[in-house]
Amino acid sequence: MAVGVLPGQANGWPPCLGGDSDVESAPFDTPPSPLSAVNDHADRAKGVNGHRPHSDPPSRFLDTLQNLGLGPSNGAHAGVSVFTAILPSTDGYVARSDFLQLRLQDFPFPIAKIQQCVDALKKYTAPRLSPASASSEDGLADLVEQAAGVIQWGDLEASVSILDLQQYLLGLTHELRDRLNDASWLTPRPIPRKRVALIRGRPNLTAGGHVYRAARALGLDLVIIDDEGHWLQLDTDDNRQHREAFLAVDMTEDAGVADRIIAAIARYPLPIHGVFTLSDNFFVTTARVAAALHLPANPVTAFETSVDKYRSRQLQNAPGHTARVSSVDDLDALLSSAAFTPVYPLIVKPTKGWSSECVSKVSAPADLASAVAKATARHGSAAVIEPFFDGPEIDVNFVLLDGEVLFCEVADEPPCRADRADANLNDTFSPEALTLPSALPAREQAVARNAMRDVLVRAGFRTGVFHVEARIVNSAVTYSDTGDGVVDLVLREGQDKEEAATAACKLIEINARPPGFRVSVPSRHTYGVDFFAAHMLAAVGDHDRLRLAARPFDHAPREGRTRGAQYWSRLVYVPAPKAGVVRWSSSRTGLSPCEELKRRRPDLRDRIVVAVDYCVPGDKVALYTDGARTYVAHLLVCSRVSRKEAIQIGEEVLREFRIDIEDDEKVMGM
Template structure:
């Protein structure tokens, strides 16, 4: 066993940025009535973990655990603590939110795999809210130390490397614990299908195993959408190299080749002809190594699909009992193709409201078509020359700056709302009629390969009071990869918050990028170039006009 705790590094850009609101520990006795009802809790689901697609929701293994689950596993929270009638909570008001927070306090939640260290702010926030979190993770996980320091209520050790037996062993661990849980969930992509199956077996399900599986597989998502009459691109599965030519003939060009189980743009390539598909397939396939990333235990199938033109957006959604209670659009700045490396975002969106409404409708319709009912969802779309089109539904809270931008612009805490939803506490966030403030963020990509010459090259920006956060992903002396040699590395991040407009924040970042010198010594002299910045796309094109 390694003596060094494992720190997952899947999302290198996500760092806690904003101050968290601290919730007072208040009694809810005055708000309870004699006719108060008691109701249960649950899960919110996401991505399929390694090997779990082999354990179907209606399999004999699942049914045997469901039948054997004792009712005593329900937490005392829902055995002894009455909750207000749902009608009193299905109101968007500060008073109702205060009551919801009081119900949330004291809940016992099992989180399957804590993820990388950048997710620490999630557990800090849950602790502030009074949620008792136990994380089940591997023997060398960094979250064991977080439990020892008091951030978590507890830590449950489980070896996740044997994917074929992980469900049964996880159930054994749960049955052996003294702690009783009100919900089972996860904030780590690889673990969501396992969390869904465990929650279902324990009678704590919010979103079904089927819904999670359909969202996780990009091909299946397209098939479900098509069956529901929603617009989809032309697409074709590629299981082996022998499928490439037929897929290329059917889909045409330009096209996108990507693994159906990828995440965070992993393995996504834009291709212009059949030869490029063959080259990209070979390159991607070499990276689908379970020993390097367990996400590929889910499968190595790829899909070739029609390339969408237009501007890209994120739509963050909250559902409760199959009803959308929150949906807001953020602008994604044009990705760096052909790797689709993210460059930046702003919230709220500067797009015409009528087109935002179309994007929201497609996002909500797709999320419901997949079978989801509860929690937070991060949906990616484009507004094309033919109208809104779906890229993918992420059945989880988005990473990077998604949490912060929704808090800044709309005052909505996605961590809090998600946890309430999976506990079956009705959610109705208070949404202001106009944005509270304006959030812009850029993640800076290395423009060429070389060695970092500085680790304070963004420090001067801190003098501007509108700059809320700067972060360095690479230290002085570290090697970085530029586009000529592979997917460009992120080397820095800037976040800006203004009181006036989206345009002010975007223009400020654009000015910063014109002035900042590239702090990289090139490996190959003569390859130097300036930053990639999407001036040609929304929202910058609109600013120029």
């Protein structure tokens, strides 16, 4: 990394250049020192610092920066501009064109602009550097011209002292290493261009934008396969930015849907190297298409197990603990036999379903028939009756390669309405928030990782991205009020945080895909891992880049914060406060609820990482959709101070969110 420093005229520093040795900076008024390598595995970088007053005549260095759209816009600039040029010391092929944007997101130092200077799949030739490379402005210009990327940091005050500037550069260098050192983005072998088909395009740009952008950054040509009339079908300039082509297919979920998709792919004039889906009800179909076309994929039987909640429960089941019924009559017959003895509370849910829809917690025998009737009415599927596992609920997200865990994270879901001791059939398991990294004891996180990896492999999965929902029973921690209104995991009385001998991880369900577009956001920002990119790379069999995509940041663990996490984060779901027609409370300003919140509360705005509204004025919303809570927005907040602060900020955001919904009789009756 080459760092150039341009102080303003008022500073009065001498026009000389100084160098640093690794992260130990020399004074800036000393003679230049030799460049020294920073250990960055395959992509080692070089470091050097320098500065010049703006009062000097225009230079080639400034011209080079300005040609990239960087640098001060005029000579009257009075602040100190700092630039970092990314100069890998080895040749290689670019794995992802927006690598810097991905790895520098939420950087703790303000960034003015990032200029990525390479394209995906193209070869990058490392410059042959010498100590003289950064000892003049012409030399710095040469470095910038050969850089794989250049970062312009937010300007410092012109009055900043040399000591403060040196400390700033040291902190910046350490942070860059945590983000870039363990994530090589150049591969030694050429990367062939491949084409991947998404079966069932996303319903809108909000849900699909991350997928389309990741494909473009990876140099993957994306083909969408969906019903006639999908919004990506029209051959417009905007749609061409998101996909190469659209193949219209009758996607009716019948016995012939896989054959229709196979025929459409066969008619396409260009080769397709992989297929994937993000739609739960098309997992098995997509696996059958891949098998028929001899494309990379996990076995069809693995997906058949994962989408059937009765079959997937058998992966961990004890005899007599789980049952499947197709009707209330089946339930009556089951209860009259000795094969199944229900132990309350228990869970009733459709064998086929998602998003916690029509899932009921049954605490008394009188409610069991109603729960079965609700579950069997959804998708026309049977109902599974299984134990309710009491303990902290978690998401365990994996990137696997041939059974090897490339990346695993554990995230905490705080208790929802159905977790309450007095929950009834109308209370749902719809999530209310998600907190990263997990506050489970390290040993319990290891239990979850090992148990859920084994479940995936037993189901038949070997490679790909998997979102597993589970609970920890006999955990050493439980949710409790920790003070200041914060409910979080705390040690049970008399428990040792490191004692997890009796803790076990119990599967709730397997989702053979990345977490949903909402739940993927915290992982990408907290750890720097893009699950959608990894999912597509697995689909085309690009294992070299799959390994690169699964590498998290290298931030050291601190006060319970998992290695690799750059901060604590809290994903907040905003449920519809009532049923009716959406009327934004900020209609007079024209701002959406999320934007209005950030304007009204600038103190919260600086802690909000991502904010996404789901509704526009005139939309009709219900309290529940398919038996699960209806959400109107999600927001991700962060804290570099503590997990408790992240939770507090999330709760404050939820309290301050405002959306007007007018009563509507038609919606109220939904």
